[in-house]
Amino acid sequence: MDIFEAIERRHSVRDFLERKLPESIKEEIENLSLKSITEKLDWKVNLSTFPGYVYATTRKDFEKQVDYGFQGEQIVLFLTMKGLGTCWMARSPHPDVPYIITFGYPRSRNFTRSRKPITSFLENDVEELPPEIIRIVEMTILAPSAMNRQPWRIKFTGGELCISSRSPVDLGIxxxxxxxxxxxxxxxxxxxxxxGEDTYCLVLN
Incomplete structure (x- = not known):
């Protein structure tokens, strides 16, 4: 499964089978070579519950929270490639853990997806964008977000694709x-x- 298929298959799963996860998945997650924006977080894996969950501690400033979402979603997509279901949950075992990521075997593989059109996010005219940029944006807006608000603004200018949001974890994801x-x-x-305060750009030129 490549990254495109993983993104298209990923959806939030809240109903899991009470089926034990292999111990090997813990080591695989903890040894992932995650790309970070500031510094790699120390991700922990709990397999003693159904579902299991992943979390890390981090500071509450905007930049660290963006990096939390950025790294955490890489774990989500890795688990998706493993055939597991995932969900970002706004509950945590520690005040310095903004979200936990639950994961396990989904009870059902069926899902529906409610998404805004690409024009709702873009500050550009779609017809003026290169096909590669459109493809990146299409995959970007399939990201999960709190309450499915999809709170992103996206602009391509000067060879940079910029994403803005006042919700730092959603921005990082x-x-x-x-x-x-x-x-x-x-x-x-x-x-x-x-x-700026709430914008990150990918330099693509």
Missing amino acids: ALSHAFLVAREIFKREPEIVKK
Whole structure:
């Protein structure tokens, strides 16, 4: 399964089978080579419950919360590739854990997806964008967000794809999709640049 298929298959799962997860998944998650914006977080895995969950501690400033979403969604997509269901949950075992990511075997593989059209997010005219950029945006807006609000503004200008949101974890999650897809399309890692209070850009030129 490639990154495009993983993004298209990923959906929030809240009903899991009470089926034990293999112990090997813990080591796989903890050893993932995650791309980070500031610093790699120390992700922990709990397999003693159904479903299992992943979490890390981080500071509450905006930049660290963006990185939490950015790294966490890479774990989500890794688990999706493993055939597991996931869900970002706004409850945590510690005040410095903004979200936990629950994961396990989904009870059902069926799902429906409610998404706004691409024009709802873009500050550009779609017809003026290169097909590669449109593809990145299409994959970006499939990212999960709190209450499915999809709170992103996206603009392509001067060879940079910029994503803005006042919700830092949601911003990081969407940025993760954009980064991974851009890396696959252009066969290189785009630079990530913070611009302003609530905007991050991928340098694609």
